[in-house]
Every structure is written in structure tokens, then in C-alpha cells.
Amino acid sequence: MKKQDYFKILILCGLLYMFCLFQFLGISLGRIGDGQKTGMKGTTKETIEHKTSSMEGEAPRIAITFDDGPSAHCTGRLLDGLKERGIKGTFFLIGKNAEENPELVKRLYEEGHLIGNHTYSHVEITKLSDEDAKKEIMETDRVISSITGEHVEYMRPPFGLWQEELEEELDVLPVMWSVDPLDWTTKNVEEVVNKVVTETEENDIILLHDCYDSSVDAALRIVDILKKKGFEFVTVDELLMD
Structure with missing residues (x-):
């Protein structure tokens, strides 16, 4: 055997060993091309998929989130529907909207929803x-904390850029x-509902908006369907820290 061939075999064996070691330790390099925006630790599609699954007998967990509120026209109706169903959501608030609707911020907090930051403007x-x-x-943290008395720990950057x-x-x-489901681009409730209920899997984070009537209608139908599932x-x- 030539000396060069011998070294090639050694290198290939080394690479094979490292690959097997990574698989054994559960290290994943992720997938390319899902089209998900990055820049966040722990909640891109790839990292969510690798979270620990529920124990046998436990229900698969998901989170429903809402951006761009609070809306004087829509958020209250959404909160009524979530309360009726016993559901807690996560709301990423625009600071200016929170400043204009402090009673809705207070209600979100008092009813046990998680409040996040979505920048001031x-x-x-x-x-x-x-x-x-x-x-x-x-500034958004200042507005929200002046109402709730608590620092806002979670942030959703507009457009997913961070x-x-x-x-x-x-x-x-x-x-x-x-x-x-890009609910802000359509008033077609059925389209939004179908996209979410067919795509959602364990540990997913659903993005909707609480500033459109059609989105509120879709959100409540989504909750009903996924609960039945x-x-x-x-x-x-709760989802990330589990």
C-alpha cells in the first residue's frame, strides 16, 4: 500500500469516528433552506424540532403568539375568547400601542398572558x-413595566431581524x-386556519396578530381545532424553559 493511500484511509476513519461521536452525543448541525429567519437562541424551526418531546401520556405543547397589539378594536375580543377557552397566549406589544391602551396591557398581565417587547414603533x-x-x-420596556411592575424579558424583533x-x-x-400563516396579508380566515392546523407540531410557536378581526376569528378557531387534536x-x- 502506498504511503499516501495509507494516510487517506486514516483521515477517512477519523472523519467517520467524529461523525459517529456527534450522532451519539445528539449534536445536530440542523437543516438548510427552511426559509426561517435566524438570530434567536432556541426558537427557530430547527431548534424547536430538537426540543425534548413530551413524556408518554402528556399532551404535546405549543405556544400561540400575537404581534403588533394591543389593539383597541381587536385585542379585547381575543382576550374574551382565550379566557372562555382557558388559554394563555404570548403577546409582543408595540410600545406606542401599549402606551395608548394601558387598560389592555393591565388586563393581559392580570389574566396570566406573557407580555413581550416588539419595539416602540x-x-x-x-x-x-x-x-x-x-x-x-x-422605551417599550418602560411603558409596559410602568403598568405591570415587571421588566419585559422576551423580545420579538419586527421582521425577525435582530x-x-x-x-x-x-x-x-x-x-x-x-x-x-401570514395572516396580515389576507382576510381569508379559512386559509389562515388551514395553514396553521396542518403545519403545527409539538413545540411549535405560532405567529399571529391581534390587530385584525380576521386574525382574531382565525386564532380562536385554531385554538379549538388544535385543542381537539x-x-x-x-x-x-413555559415552552422554552421546559
Whole structure:
């Protein structure tokens, strides 16, 4: 055997050993091409899929989330429907809207929903200077905490675009999503419902909006259908910290 061939065999054996080791330790390199936006630790589609499944006999858990509220026209009706069904959601609030609707923020908090930050004026964080990005987040936190008395720990950056260096500086955890029916692009309730109920799996995070009547209608139907399918709805913090 030539010396070069001998070294090639050694290298191939080494690579095979490393591959088997990674598989044994449960390390995943993830998939490419799902079209999910990145920049968040723990809630992209790939990382959600690798979360531990429910124990045998336990209901598969999912989280339903709402962006862009609170809306004086829609959020109250959504809260009525969720309360009637015993469901807790996660709401990522625009600071300006929260400032204009403090009674809805208070109701969200008192009824046990998780409140998150969605910037003060729904801007793309990555297009701002670090200072302006911090202001957008900190001002929203100030508005919400003045009503609830608690710091807002979770952040959903508009358009899913995020600056990771802000996480430690502002003590926030960005949260993305894994099921998005693009409800803001259509008033077709049936279309939104079908997309969500056919795509949702265990540990998924559903993205909807609480500023459109059609989205509220779709959200309540989605909850009814997925509950019948055996899913348990939890808030994002419960899903991620499990």
C-alpha cells in the first residue's frame, strides 16, 4: 500500500469516528433552506424540532403568539375568547400601542398572558444605530413595566431581524416563530386556519396578530381545532424553559 493511500484511509476513519461521536452525543448541525429567519437562541424551526418531546401520556405543547397589539378594536375580543377557552397566549406589544391602551396591557398581565417587547414603533432593528435600537426596546420596556411592575424579558424583533449583541446589554431574549400563516396579508380566515392546523407540531410557536378581526376569528378557531387534536397551549417561557 502506498504511503499516501495509507494516510487517506486514516483521515477517512477519523472523519467517520467524529461523525459517529456527534450522532451519539445528539449534536445536530440542523437543516438548510427552511426559509426561517435566524438570530434567536432556541426558537427557530430547527431548534424547536430538537426540543425534548413530551413524556408518554402528556399532551404535546405549543405556544400561540400575537404581534403588533394591543389593539383597541381587536385585542379585547381575543382576550374574551382565550379566557372562555382557558388559554394563555404570548403577546409582543408595540410600545406606542401599549402606551395608548394601558387598560389592555393591565388586563393581559392580570389574566396570566406573557407580555413581550416588539419595539416602540415597529422598526427594523438592524437598520438602526445601536443607540436608537436600544431606545426602541428600552422605551417599550418602560411603558409596559410602568403598568405591570415587571421588566419585559422576551423580545420579538419586527421582521425577525435582530442584533445579537443587544441580548446581554438589555437583558432580553429574542423569540422567533416556527409556524407563520401570514395572516396580515389576507382576510381569508379559512386559509389562515388551514395553514396553521396542518403545519403545527409539538413545540411549535405560532405567529399571529391581534390587530385584525380576521386574525382574531382565525386564532380562536385554531385554538379549538388544535385543542381537539390534543395539543396543550402554553406561554413561550413555559415552552422554552421546559
